[in-house]
């Protein structure tokens with residue numbers, strides 16, 4: 223079993239996507255995008271439950287699960303997630319091109 227990278231080094235989205243591919247790539251490919259999306263949504267539901275409880279560690283674990291399943295979906299569909307996030311959110315709000323966002327809060331609170 224590989225040790226996780228030291229926490230002080232952080233973890234880039236590229237590294238996470240590679241780790242998930244190495245760890246789950248074969249299973250993810252066999253399962254396919256629709257079934258993986260279903261698991262992703264199940265984890266989103268578990269995150270909703272964790273948000274209503276007072277357990278920070280459980281909340282963090284559910285967020286990790288949601289992110290991991292999203293990365294699996296990206297791997298299956300060949301999406302470079304870091305590049306996609308950088309393109310869309312790397313500079314400013316994609317709606318108003320401002321930092322901080324100046325979008326009308328009545329449209330997207």
Ligand SMILES: [Zn+2]
Pocket residue numbers: 315316317318319320323324325
């Ligand atoms: Zn905005």
